[in-house]
Amino acid sequence: MRATAEALPEGIDDLITWYQDNARDLPWRRAEFHERYGAWGVLVSEFMLQQTPVNRVIPHLAAWLDRWATPAALAAASPAEVVHQWASLGYPRRALWLHGAASRIVAEHEGQTPRDVDALLALPGIGDYTARAVAVFAFGDHHPVVDTNTRRVLARAMHGQPQPAPPSRRDLDDMRALLPEDVGDSAIVNAAMMELGATLCTARAPRCASCPLAAQCAWRAAGYPAGEDRRRKQAAYEGSDRQTRGAILRALRGAVDHALPAELTIADWPRPEQRDRAIDSLIADGLIEADEGMLRLPH
DNA sequence: GATGCGTGGTT
DNA sequence: TAACCAAGCAT
Known part of the structure; x- marks a missing residue:
């Protein structure tokens, strides 16, 4: 079996099995969460997860949804309450955008979180990742979901590069090419690629010995070449x-x-x-x- | 496409 | 310890 971009689809079944056996038990993956908060809960979780680590989101998400369980409840709050409740999650403009999204959902969607990707993209604070994450993880629809973890896995397994190029529309095409036709399986593959990047195919020290895609990984097959590092340097925070x-x-x-x-x-x-x-x-x-x-x- | 935008943990 | 990293978005 050759380890090339053409070979990668052959690993998808193993990826699905790996995810079913190894996925973390995160709140927004539990059936009770969906029963209680529906797509709105997923949307709130995705806002908080934009650039904030999973372990810091978990307690804040529980407190937030305990206070505002629906778009209508959040829309009725003041910006001050919203910014205060956001606490130390970082990037507080997200709190205002989430508040604005709740208001728009009440005004334009009868209080129901939209399922359509374009309708989601029209809401403040929702971009390519969040719109598709809601459509797939809340509604089970068939779309490519691409986040930073997925881009890193694609860069390595598909393109033989240690780090992804800057985000582009091509990422969506790459991911779409890997999705099974079956809707349920495609949702699992989206989640599994993210999970793989978050837990095994990490930025610093990938654990290839445990990776379900190791046999198909182009980067591994090429002997882990250094490649070109096109990552954006993060500006210094001290004194900023x-x-x-x-x-x-x-x-x-x-x-x-x-x-x-x-x-x-x-x-x-x-x-x-x-x-x-x-x-x-x-x-x-x-x-x-x-x-x-x-x-x-x-x- | 490049930049600004928080916060805290890890190496 | 300074640098890196973390389920992005808007401009």
Whole structure:
């Protein structure tokens, strides 16, 4: 059996078996979760999982859905409540986008989370990954779901490269080519590729000895060539505007009455002009508001 | 296509 | 310990 892009489909049955035997027991994979929260629960979980690790999402997701179990419930909340509940999950604009998505679902979809990929893509904060993840994992439909884990597995097993190229539409075509016709199997393959990338085919130290696709992996067959590293370097966080924004928002979340004068949000910040710039950008993003010289979460 | 956007754990 | 990594999205 040759290990090439053409050979990869031959490993799909083994991949399905591997997933059925080894998938992690995550909350959003449980039948009770779907019975209780439906597609809305899946949508909320996918928002939280955008760039935030699984283990940090789990407790926050439970608390969030306990408070707001439906789109209508979330839409009725204020932005301040939403940003506060988001807590330290990071990228708090996601909280506003999720809130906006809930409002749009109430206004345009009679409170029912849409099943159609284009309808999902039209909602704020939902892109190629999240739209298809909801359509597949909540509704069981037949679409390619491609996240960073899947792209890494495809780069290695299909293309013989250690790291994926920047995201592109070709990723969807690559994944579509691997999906079985059977709808149920295709959903499992989507989940299994993500699971493989998250647990075995990891960025740093892949555990190829346990991999169900090892016999078909083009990267392994080629002797693990180094390839070209086209990963984007992450900007330094220490001293950044992002750190400054985070500190201001943390202060406002923690304030007893959620309102503080600008100077006291982050007192003695080494660069006052950076603090002021961060405040302006937070206001522009709708994450905070100024009210008679006081800053607070947006009402 | 490149960049900005949080937070915390791991190496 | 600085750098890397983590179920992306909008602009």
